[in-house]
Amino acid sequence: MEKKTNRWGWAFLIVASAMIMIFSFYPMFSALIMSFKTGSSANMKWATPWYNNYLRMFKDKTFITSLKNTFLYLIIQVPVMLVLAILLAQLLNNPNLKCRGLFRTCIFLPCAISLVSYSLIFRTLFYDTGMINTILMKLGIIHENIKWLGQTGTARAVIITALIWRWTGYNMVFYLAGLQNLDYQVYEAAQIDGANGWKTFWHITVPQLRPVIIMTFIMSINGTLQLYDESVNLTNGGPAGTTMTMSHHIYNTAFQGKANFGYAAALSFVVFILVAILAAINLKVGDTRD
Amino acid sequence: MDAIQRRLIPSYIFLIICSIISVFPLFWMLTAATNATVDVSQGRLWFGAFSAENFKALLDGAPFFQSKLWSAMRNSFVFAAVQTVLSLLICSLAGYGFELYHTKGKDILFGILLMAMMIPGVATMIPLFSMMSKMKLLSSVWGFILPSVATPFMIMMFRQNSRNFPLALMDAARIDGLQEWQIFFKIYMPIMKSTYAAAAVITFMNAWNAYLWPRVVLKAPEAQTMPLFIANLANGYTIDYGALMMGVLFCSLPTVIIFFILQKQFAEGITGAVK
Numbered sequence: 001m002e003k004k005t006n007r008w009g010w011a012f013l014i015v016a017s018a019m020i021m022i023f024s025f026y027p028m029f030s031a032l033i034m035s036f037k038t039g040s041s042a043n044m045k046w047a048t049p050w051y052n053n054y055l056r057m058f059k060d061k062t063f064i065t066s067l068k069n070t071f072l073y074l075i076i077q078v079p080v081m082l083v084l085a086i087l088l089a090q091l092l093n094n095p096n097l098k099c100r101g102l103f104r105t106c107i108f109l110p111c112a113i114s115l116v117s118y119s120l121i122f123r124t125l126f127y128d129t130g131m132i133n134t135i136l137m138k139l140g141i142i143h144e145n146i147k148w149l150g151q152t153g154t155a156r157a158v159i160i161t162a163l164i165w166r167w168t169g170y171n172m173v174f175y176l177a178g179l180q181n182l183d184y185q186v187y188e189a190a191q192i193d194g195a196n197g198w199k200t201f202w203h204i205t206v207p208q209l210r211p212v213i214i215m216t217f218i219m220s221i222n223g224t225l226q227l228y229d230e231s232v233n234l235t236n237g238g239p240a241g242t243t244m245t246m247s248h249h250i251y252n253t254a255f256q257g258k259a260n261f262g263y264a265a266a267l268s269f270v271v272f273i274l275v276a277i278l279a280a281i282n283l284k285v286g287d288t289r290d
Numbered sequence: 291m292d293a294i295q296r297r298l299i300p301s302y303i304f305l306i307i308c309s310i311i312s313v314f315p316l317f318w319m320l321t322a323a324t325n326a327t328v329d330v331s332q333g334r335l336w337f338g339a340f341s342a343e344n345f346k347a348l349l350d351g352a353p354f355f356q357s358k359l360w361s362a363m364r365n366s367f368v369f370a371a372v373q374t375v376l377s378l379l380i381c382s383l384a385g386y387g388f389e390l391y392h393t394k395g396k397d398i399l400f401g402i403l404l405m406a407m408m409i410p411g412v413a414t415m416i417p418l419f420s421m422m423s424k425m426k427l428l429s430s431v432w433g434f435i436l437p438s439v440a441t442p443f444m445i446m447m448f449r450q451n452s453r454n455f456p457l458a459l460m461d462a463a464r465i466d467g468l469q470e471w472q473i474f475f476k477i478y479m480p481i482m483k484s485t486y487a488a489a490a491v492i493t494f495m496n497a498w499n500a501y502l503w504p505r506v507v508l509k510a511p512e513a514q515t516m517p518l519f520i521a522n523l524a525n526g527y528t529i530d531y532g533a534l535m536m537g538v539l540f541c542s543l544p545t546v547i548i549f550f551i552l553q554k555q556f557a558e559g560i561t562g563a564v565k
Contacts, residue, residue, distance in 0.1 A: 024414060111549070113538075114545065233521055272410055
């Protein structure tokens with residue numbers, strides 16, 4: 001009887017497990033093999049030397065730029081977004097606040113639209129003569145239109161702004177869920193003891209949310225390393241490839257112009273290793289602070 | 291106004307500013323969809339009278355548009371619906387198996403499957419493309435959904451939410467002579483309704499919004515989904531911004547409606563596996 005039930009258990013989970021093996025683990029493994037080859041689909045040969053694709057990266061200017069961009073977005077966007085999200089969650093967790101549902105809905109709303117959609121909206125907003133420039137001109141802040149998407153610095157800033165806009169509410173929802181178990185009276189007690197807003201933020205909210213913060217950090221790093229939709233649709237990697245992300249470069253290498261599956265696979269393996277390393281560091285840092 | 295509310299004034303100001311910033315780009319998209327491209331590109335902030343023309347541009351498809359609005363909408367709906375149904379069935383079965391029939395061996399397998407969460411889509415994209423092209427599944431619904439039907443996230447979500455499932459109920463059902471699979475369909479599924487709702491919302495939205503993999507696998511113009519369609523609108527040398535924003539509006543409408551009706555389930559879905 002026991003044995004029979006156990007067999008049923010395996011039967012239930014076998015389809016999903018097999019699909020993950022076939023459509024995630026196996027392709028990952030073939031990507032590794034592919035990364036030692038060169039050429040595309042039908043005519044792939046072993047590279048000489050076999051690690052040639054990995055050497056080639058160091059001379060690939062676009063790849064190095066995309067790597068730098070990714071880390072720039074990571075260092076600026078992720079912390080700003082997460083701090084803002086925790087702050088919003090703390091404010092919205094106050095039971096005395098009115099219209100909490102309305103504020104929550106508004107801030108969460110950007111998550112309802114696709115990455116392609118918001119990229120295109122921001123592209124239109126920051127168009128040379130577009131909305132943002134028009135407003136700034138009318139307010140007298142600028143006297144001629146800024147080419148937001150035509151210069152490397154401002155184009156990167158627009159991408160970072162757009163990312164913060166899209167994902168802050170998403171992360172806030174995690175923190176709100178994490179704060180649910182916290183008795184709000186703790187804050188009131190702290191206030192009576194004379195702790196100000198920042199003190200309660202750092203000494204009550206942040207410790208309470210630590211496991212959630214680690215998780216959102218890992219998710220954000222993972223997401224940033226795989227940025228694609230924004231790079232393609234907001235700036236199209238421009239100007240001159242200076243805002244391109246790694247995934248965008250990999251897609252172009254594999255599927256546009258002179259397709260090279262082998263080299264693209266090697267690049268994608270770098271993304272995989274970076275995701276793994278950064279997640280491991282994050283978990284480690286999260287552990288030792290206990 | 292009492293003292294408590296007065297102390298909250300800075301909070302209100304901050305929250306109002308954040309809310310306006312969050313909503314404004316969407317409001318702008320809505321107004322831009324009703325304006326001629328000239329007005330949009332010059333930052334006109336109010337509704338115009340050009341919606342019919344913008345809509346028509348999407349229906350006809352200018353020469354450089356690869357596909358048309360209705361075909362893209364239909365594809366998006368069909369693909370997302372099929373993916374949602376299959377993904378829910380397969381992942382909930384697995385979550386059920388892993389949690390309620392758990393043995394050491396299954397726990398080890400679960401641990402291995404979780405590692406797939408670390409695998410970036412961009413890394414598996416090229417071998418998957420070769421695989422789909424060998425299996426002649428390019429530009430088909432199967433090519434679109436197969437890689438994302440079974441996800442560790444969904445399995446984990448069902449597994450975590452099965453934690454409080456009453457085992458006594460299963461024993462009672464067995465005594466009544468129900469088979470294990472009947473327990474799943476007749477008892478587990480109805481009890482887990484709210485988990486299914488959250489999982490359905492999140493899966494549908496993810497499928498609807500997917501871009502990188504569809505761009506790889508859906509090569510034929512008539513197989514394109516909404517995100518591919520609107521991204522194409524912005525590809526020409528001269529962009530019709532009014533029509534573009536109308537396209538973005540159509541692409542966003544279904545997910546925004548789902549968001550407003552099922553916001554709680556959506557929030558549960560994204561935080562689903564964290565409990």
